[in-house]
Amino acid sequence: MKMARLALGIESTAHTFGVGIIDFEGEVHSLVNDIFVPESGGLHPVQVKEQHLSNFSSIIEKALKEAKCSIKDIDLIAFSQSPGLGPVLKVGALVARMLSQLLNIPIVGVNHCIGHIEIGRLKCNIEDPLTLYVSGGNTIVSAFESNRYQIFGETLDLPIGNMIDSFARIVGLSHPGGPKIEKLALASDKYIPLPYVVKGMDLSFSGLFTAARRLVESKKYGKQYDLNDVANSLQETAFAMLTEVTERALAHTEKQEVLLTGGVAANKKLQEMIKYISEEHGARFEVVPLSYAGDNGAMIAWAGVLRYQAEGGHELSETKINSKERMDNIKIPWRK
Ligand code: AMP
Ligand code: MG
Numbered sequence: 001m002k003m004a005r006l007a008l009g010i011e012s013t014a015h016t017f018g019v020g021i022i023d024f025e026g027e028v029h030s031l032v033n034d035i036f037v038p039e040s041g042g043l044h045p046v047q048v049k050e051q052h053l054s055n056f057s058s059i060i061e062k063a064l065k066e067a068k069c070s071i072k073d074i075d076l077i078a079f080s081q082s083p084g085l086g087p088v089l090k091v092g093a094l095v096a097r098m099l100s101q102l103l104n105i106p107i108v109g110v111n112h113c114i115g116h117i118e119i120g121r122l123k124c125n126i127e128d129p130l131t132l133y134v135s136g137g138n139t140i141v142s143a144f145e146s147n148r149y150q151i152f153g154e155t156l157d158l159p160i161g162n163m164i165d166s167f168a169r170i171v172g173l174s175h176p177g178g179p180k181i182e183k184l185a186l187a188s189d190k191y192i193p194l195p196y197v198v199k200g201m202d203l204s205f206s207g208l209f210t211a212a213r214r215l216v217e218s219k220k221y222g223k224q225y226d227l228n229d230v231a232n233s234l235q236e237t238a239f240a241m242l243t244e245v246t247e248r249a250l251a252h253t254e255k256q257e258v259l260l261t262g263g264v265a266a267n268k269k270l271q272e273m274i275k276y277i278s279e280e281h282g283a284r285f286e287v288v289p290l291s292y293a294g295d296n297g298a299m300i301a302w303a304g305v306l307r308y309q310a311e312g313g314h315e316l317s318e319t320k321i322n323s324k325e326r327m328d329n330i331k332i333p334w335r336k
Contacts, residue, residue, distance in 0.1 A: 006069060007076040007308070008060075008099075009301025012092025013084025013112045014137050015043055017052040019063040020298030021074070024305050026122050028298045030066035031291060034059050038175055042166070043136075049087040056095050063297070074105055076313070078304020081109030082325035084137070089321040097319055106313030108304040112295070113140060113327040114149060116288075118306060119299035120259045124286035130255040132246045132274060135262030135294070136161035136176070139203060141245050142327065143253045144335055151328045152249040153201035160238055161264045163205040167212050167234060171227055181231045182267050188228035194237045201248065203241050208234065239270045247277040261288040263295075310334040 004023035011018035011033075018033040034055045036048045064071060079096035080089065093109075100107035117131050130143045130152075139155035158166070161178055168177020192215060195207035212234045215221060221230075250258060258278040260271060265287050278285035292299060310333040 003073070005075040006067070006073055007078055007301040007305045008063070008074045009110070009297040009299070009304055010077070010079040010092045010096050011112070011115070011295050011297045011300045012052055012088055013080045013295065014088060015048060016295040017056055017059055017091070018295055018297035018300075019059050020296055020301045021063055021067040021069070022298050022301040022305065024075075024309070026302065029069070030063040031296055031298050032059050032063040032066060033296060041169070042162070043085070045085040045087045048085065049091055052088060052091040056091065060095075071099070071103060074103075076108065076304055076308050077105050078108045078110050078300050080112045080115065080300050081319065082111050082322040084112060084323055086321065086323040089323055093319060093321045097316065101316070106308065107316070107319060108307050108313050109319050110300045110303040110307070111325060111327045111330055112300070113138060113142075114330065114332070115299035115303040116261050117142070117149060117259070118303040119292050119296075120261045120286070120288040122302055123289055123292050124259060126257045126259065126284065126286055128255060129257040129259035129286070130246065130250050130253055130283070131259045131261060132242060133262045134160050134242065134260075134264035134270070136165065138262060139242070141201070141249045143249065143255055144332065145253065147331050147335075149327045149330075149332060151326065152252070153203065153245040156199065156202050156204045157206040158209060160205060160242065161262070163209050163238070164234070164264070167209060170213055171216055176263070178264060178267065181235065182269065184228045184231035185235045185269065188226075188232040190225060190229040190232060191236055192225060192229060192233040194233050196237050196241055198241050198244055201245055203245060205238060208237055235267075235269055239267075239273050242270065243273045243277055246274060247281070250277065250281050250283060255283060257284045257286065259286050259288065261293050263293065265293045266290050306334040
């Protein structure tokens with residue numbers, strides 16, 4: 001029996017060099033990630049690039065081994081073409097173009113954000129969701145309309161995950177800070193008012209970040225309130241902002257499904273809040289399984305398969321990276 005055709009996807013937009021192998025029917029055969037963890041400070045693109053360059057070949061080998069196949073069995077190479085850190089995107093693009101040319105395998109460049117949505121639709125078995133994508137590098141509310149994944153709301157400054165991680169770093173918590181802040185917040189039910197900034201459908205987190213930082217630098221810190229209280233207030237404020245925008249987009253689009261994805265989707269409090277408004281509007285709520293919610297190669301492979309089946313591969317000249325490309329610029333030929 002001939003095996004279904006296979007796509008190998010390479011994720012390389014930020015901290016993760018991920019390789020996933022998926023067949024054209026949507027079954028995942030491997031998922032291998034190598035994640036850059038900064039010793040101090042944020043993600044330095046040059047350091048991330050160096051790690052990815054050192055590790056890409058062992059990650060690919062591991063993924064092939066996990067899928068019990070050889071590179072010769074691969075029918076399609078997909079890679080994250082946009083958006084992300086330029087030097088890091090270049091590593092994935094280089095590896096993908098090299099494999100494609102050396103082995104004469106068709107290639108498809110994928111927008112990372114579309115990858116997140118498509119793997120969510122596949123894994124949660126849903127058709128047409130309103131998506132809240134919250135991660136270290138992105139904060140986007142989107143839904144499919146007029147042949148595109150339209151962006152209904154997004155951050156004007158810091159992405160939510162980055163904001164929480166940056167705050168965590170100030171109080172001495174190691175990367176990633178999100179899960180640690182979640183745990184601290186569970187120990188408090190005190191709310192200290194913090195800047196809540198929603199402009200139209202867009203969000204701004206920098207004022208919230210600065211105010212939370214002032215709280216832990218204040219003389220009152222440790223006397224009138226503690227770190228648990230600040231963590232709780234930070235989460236409450238940020239998540240209420242996300243919930244407000246998601247709810248308004250849901251009311252406007254009247255979608256019947258809501259999808260929560262990205263690394264921050266792991267947060268139980270956020271899940272609870274988005275679930276609540278989804279149910280209020282009679283919509284089904286789904287969280288992408290956590291191994292697929294963060295950056296990974298399978299989501300790139302799957303979005304690649306969809307595009308390949310609808311329109312074929314990209315020409316080599318179309319595979320240049322684009323670190324700023326918005327997903328609402330891209331027509332989606334595989335959806336009606
Ligand atoms: P990603 O960029 O999609 O790989 O996701 C990484 C981001 O998710 C980082 O900013 C993490 O701090 C964040 N994150 C992971 N788990 C949680 C959690 N339980 N609560 C909040 N943020 C989280
Ligand atoms: Mg991501």
